[in-house]
Amino acid sequence: MIGMGFATLENVGYSLQSGLATAAGRALTAVPAHAAFAVLMGAFVGASKFDPNRRSLLQWTGLLLAVGFHGAYDFCLLQEKYQGLLFMVVPILMLAVFISRRLIRNAVAASPFKDQPV
16 A cells, blocks of 8 residues: 555656646556555565564565666656667566566465455
8 A cells, every 4th residue: 555655646746747648657557566566575574574584585575676676667767868768667567567466376375364254
């Protein structure tokens, strides 16, 4: 939820600055990107709670994955010298979403509550 709240605030700011075209583009990429980046970090930080021997490693892994993906995403969007890098935004986003979905599937499969009625 923090990642989505940040994306919303960031999108409002960019939209007020740059207009509706920017808002539409960010709605299609920034919102799912921030959700995926949050899952990347959250999955590892959450796993660290249950593995005291690797707590620090898991927390750093989650943080560095989120920062790395977000940094690559922002770099490709914000740099102005090589317009071709804009085409890398979609593969970066797709890879982040793919890894996030896999982490979610693994967490659900390992959950002791997966067979519990809601």
